Amino acid sequence: MLATRIIPCLDIDLGRVVKGIKFKDLDNVGDPVEMAKSYNEQGADELTFLDIGASYKSREILIEVLEKVSEQVFIPLTVGGGLRSSEDIRRALNSGADKVAICTSAIENPSLITEGAKIFGSQCIVLSIDAKRQGNSWYAYTHGGRNNSGIDAIKWAKKGENLGAGEILLNSIDKDGTKEGYDLELTAKISESVNIPVIASGGAGNPDQMVDAVKEGKADAVLLASLLHYGEYTIKDIKEHLGKKEICVRW
């Protein structure tokens, strides 16, 4: 049976792992290579690295980090943040990433999804959507959650699939860092609208909320950051809990 994936996410700025609350208040928490190795040993199913520095220098350092991680950690690696062209995607993949997550650049230039899928295959193009609620709708935001693109997040997910994305990384800006739980309504709406896997992100505070993300939110995977980084739960704790609630996890 296909297992629900538990994916630690490392937000990286200038080669250090940081984690913000609602995309602000950055706090320095650790060395990405060491953390990647440790999460792999704990049983992480994949790892995601997001460059939030998005400066040229920060991206270059992340490429070096990926080189090191991919020589020691043999599980799927996703990288995102500031990738603007198929050449950027090629460099990320060549450095050891298996997939790339694109957010702002996909909204600014949707043909990047199609081009990337055509050259490298759909399986490695992850459409990252930063969504924020407004009334009964959600909108896709760009530039690390700062700008509203005015594009409906659910429609964008469907369009992204049609353009060639192989997976959706759905991050709720409203829930990010709050520990209130994932945005279940949004996750379910998007997961039911597309036929590609959806990773729920933003808001995880305890394993019960991950069960909800899978059962109610229909998520195929859950992304976690601060909960793991600050040692509140281990991946083993989370998998045991999910297993008890009859969710298939990998051991």
Add this chain to the structure above:
Amino acid sequence: MIAIIDYGAGNLRSVKKAFNHLKQDTIIAGKPEDLDKADKVVLPGVGAFGSAIEKLRETGFYEATYDWLYENKPFLGICLGMQMLFEESLESEDTRGLGIFKGKCPRFKEGKVPQMGWNQINIIRESPLLEEIKDKTFFYFLHGYYVETIDTGTVIATTDYFINYTSMIQKENIFGVQFHPEKSGQAGLKMLSNWLEIC
């Protein structure tokens, strides 16, 4: 020396890194002559069957690979590299595969496509590739098409994703796995080192 065939599709780096981690010399084979230096060959691959076979032909690897397989030399096909060992894919019906195994490759009709993530193998028969690997072990899968095997005697393991399908095959020295051992953590590394031991 292990040759990893580079026909211009898919990510070969992770396969290379996994073998290097196992202290093996590898060569990324960019032209058919590179296979002369090797005693083992890996055909990796993700993406579309038709364009991959097309690229194998353009680069001259189709013939070279066929000859290698015909001589029953140590070979491992990974993911699309396993599917290409079959006769045809429904993804591109007018493209002939290498035809070492009988059968074709239909697309999943249920569930999210591609199947992406960790799934289990059901061991059908013993194989040296499965040394110290237990039934129901998880491996990392990433594929939209699967192989429909006619010669069931070649099946080592199956996997369930809405249907039950072949996920590992063997015919003498020729092996194929639908999952990505190079991305399947310790279990994957163990399988690769088993393959190295056999050949």
